[in-house]
Amino acid sequence: MAKAATKRKPEFVSQHIEIGMANIENPNWSRDHDGVKTNVRYVQQPINIRESAITTLAAKGVIDEAQTAAADRFRALWERMGGAGAGALDYSREPVDGGGISEPITVRQLEAGFELRSARDALLKAHGEYAYRLVGYIAGQGMSIHELTETRRQRDTMTDNLRSYLDVLAILWKFSTR
Template identity: 30%
Template sequence: MARAKRNRSQKAARAHDRRSRDLPRNAEVAAVEVDDPLALEPGEKIVTLRSIRNDPLGRLHSHRQIDEAQYQGGRAFQDDWEKAERGPRAVDPTREYVDGGQTREPITERQRKAVLRLNRAERELGADGSALVREVLVLGLSMEQIGQRRGLRAQRWIDYFARRFRECLDRLALIYGFATEKR
């Protein structure tokens, strides 16, 4: 009787599957394709899981409610906000004075450029648009939570905030160079 041959390619593929099989009970994840850090050839991709539980921008992108340019524009805004936020801190008079305390960090060129880009984005988005973008991208609020903060709980207002947020993401994609102006 002949022996059954084993398929080595399937066995090798299983050995290098680096995706997690066990997730926490309340996990909200989406599959995303990224560059393989352990690849032998440049440009190889793997599928990984991204947490979208506290990431409204990632949730919108994974559900295909926003496109890649809008997503990248939102991430660039978040990156600039984090760079600008790290700057010098105000003196807190309620804290006890301690000798040898840390000196203030000077403002770096990266921080200065990030603040300039944020100021330009705020000018182009307007007061309402910049407040909406800040609430979603910085504070991580959902459209329902934004409506509740403003005392507007109807579904019509939630839809309006979602539509206005996508318009703001379009503008951010233009500001950061991920999209071009339509003619």
């Protein structure tokens, strides 16, 4: 007796990928040709909704554009600060002619650190230490709200808190004037 054929998922589909459409500003848009059908200001672009908790919340309409921009800036600063770029000086290495001295911390990392400190100060003043930690967990480290909570009520409360914390950052970085 022959076995029934089963449908196979394509290999590129993953449980961590969900494609959605996002409106982004057209990089080729020009004010001179505004109103022309071939020169639209916003275009649709496919994105992975499950890339981070921030993109998921933005795709579902839970956070607005200013909050998303503040979270994206926080994430960029967080990534600029950490990991591979910072390291200790290795005094045992022989200097090579023509080679520069490797800096353990770059100027860009210092600037990111100063901006993150101002973000921490603003969040601390408005909401306390927990605010910076939550934004760091979700926007910086990329953790999901489901990883940090157990019940639906906790998720809803954490989402509301995150929205108010991102409002503080959006005002600080002039993405919003609420």
